[in-house]
Every structure is written in structure tokens, then in C-alpha cells.
Amino acid sequence: MGLLDGLRAVLGVRAESDAKRDADPDDLFGMSTAYLTMEAELGYDSVDSGALCFAGVDSRSFREAVAEVEAILEAGREDTGTDFAVTEDDHGYHWVVLEESDPEDLITSMHFAVDTFIEHGYGSRLLAAVFGYRSNDGPAYWIYSFRRGAFYPFAPRPGRERDASAEFKLESVLDGELDVESEKDHWYPLWPSEDGRHPWE
Template sequence: MGIFDTILGRSKLPKAKTDRLFAISTANITLETNLGIKPATVAGICFKPIESSRYETARTEIEDLLRYSSQETGTSYRLKMDEYNFLWTILEDHEFENIVTNIHLVSQTMIEHGFGEQLLCAIYKFQGSSTVYWIYNFKQDSFYPFVPKGNKERDNSTEFRLKALMERELPIERDVEKWYPLWGIPF
């Protein structure tokens, strides 16, 4: 951002990053072994759709890649619009690594087509004594835990405990104000 952008109050959206997206693969082992939290067979990636022919081309390419990938890995997928008009690519597979790889595939394709700013987050669902979502924020290039308790309440003590236990293995968002609750996750 240049000096004129600053003076005139213009800002650019932060670029989406996928550098540390694969960290969840190794963290998965610690979560399961030490904490008894196992990955569910479902995860998703959320992005803000826009109306443009370039965007439709990217979406078609993503669907083609996922169709091809599903033949190779058995990962099933579906697209779903949520109540806030965000588009979700929901992936299901018994092999966690296949889900992580496909989320990376979708995000990289969006970035390559110039739609990185549309990427919001990737969400990995884990289950133990409670449901834990590990949310990857593409703009911050970091993860944070989200543990819903029901009726739009969250279990902050468990979230902070998970942060303390996993910060050596996962790039955890340090600013807890950016640990946005995501209600209505469609899986």
C-alpha cells in the first residue's frame, strides 16, 4: 500500500496464504494421541462467491479437479450456499490426509485465478468429548480452535487449553479477538 492509499483511506484486502495449511496434518497425530480428539470424516472451505465469468471459470475448474480427485482418492464433495450467502466446498473422506490435500487444491486454484481475497477459511472438524473445529484463516495464515457449546455459546476454557497444548505444532492466531465464532457450519 502506497502513501497516497494511506492518505486517501484506501486499503487492500490481505492476500490469502496457504503456507501453513498442511500443519493440521501433523497436529492431527498429537490431537488424537495425546488428547483423544479424532478428525471427523468431513471438513470444508468457505469463500465469498462473486458474479463474474472468471469466477465461474475458476469454480468449474475446481469442480473438475474435485471430480478427478474423488476418482483417485474416494473423497466426496458437495457445494452448499449457507444462510449468509457464502459458498462452501464440503469434503468427506475417511482419510484425513485426502481432505487436507483437497482443501489445499481448492484454495490454490482460487488463488491462481486471482480470487484469493474471496477465501475466508478452511474448517476441520474433530471429535472427542466435545466437537472441536480447527479454523484456518487464510488472511492471517493461522489456525484457532472453536468449541461450540450450543445456543451460540462457546467453550472458551477448552479453546484456550487447546491453544496452550497445540501452539508448538500449529500456527495459532495470537490475537484472540480474531478467533471468530462460526455459527451454522454446514457440516
């Protein structure tokens, strides 16, 4: 399963039946305390970046929504120094990639972007928000599925393997602090593209 398959799953070929509720951008603020727990209790440091994935629409109004997101983030960059880029991957999915050493500013910028899409009526195009961490054992990500309205851990390892023990430990420590997806079948992997990199790296 490649990145495309993972994103299709997050979007949900069965999107309507998979969806638990409407996406709530305020869910992202759960990461404001989670990053402290990740560091203090689990030994994970933030990689100082995050990403928002969305599916595009070929329409003028959608392009205007994206332009407003960029304008808001540009204004925020002047205030907080949060850097950003809007990119498209090999499969046609779009990403807002944010770089910020202050997790609070990173989360706030992500929230502004999400809220703008929702205000323009494009909340259904939001797929996932990704927050990256690293430890001596390797990388780990908290992925927020907008369709499911929940977070889940993803700990990729070389050879397209997953560190299940690391993921279960992340779940056990952060469940309650984050709304963690209870159905493991929805812990979709977001594997890197063929060049071996994730869009947010």
C-alpha cells in the same frame, strides 16, 4: 452473533487492516500432523470432513474458477474417494464441503481447491478453512483464517456458548505445530445457521 457475523469478521469488514499477509495454502499442511496430536494427546477424533468458505463474485471468470475446482476435486474423487459438494448457505456464502476418512487426502484436496482459487486471482475471496473434530466433551474445530494467515480453535456448546477452557488447551498444545492466531479478538465464532446446523455438516 450468527454465522453471518462470524463470516463477516473472518472476511473482515476491516479486511485490509486485519490482514497479516497473503494467504498461503501451504499453511493447511500443518493439519497433517496436528490431527495426530489431537487424537493422541487430546482425545479428539477427526469427523472425517472439512470445508472451505469463500465469497462469490458475479463474473464469468469466477464461475470458471469454481468449475475448475470442481473438476479437480472430481478427478481426485476417482483416485482417493474424497467426496465433495459445493453449496451456498442462507447468507450467500459458498462452501466446498469435503468428506474423507483419510486426513491426509482431506488436507490435500483442500489445498488443491485453495491453490486453484489463488491461481485464478481469487485468493482474496477465500474466507476460512474448517477442520472438524469430536471428543467426549463435544465438538471442536480448527479454523484457518485466510485474512489473518493463522489458525484458531473454536469449541461450540449448546446455547451458543463456547468452551473457553477447551479452546485454550487446544491452543497450548498445538501452538508451534500450527500457526495459532495470537490475538484472541480474532478467534471469531462460526455459529450454525438458524436450523442449528453448520454448512459443512
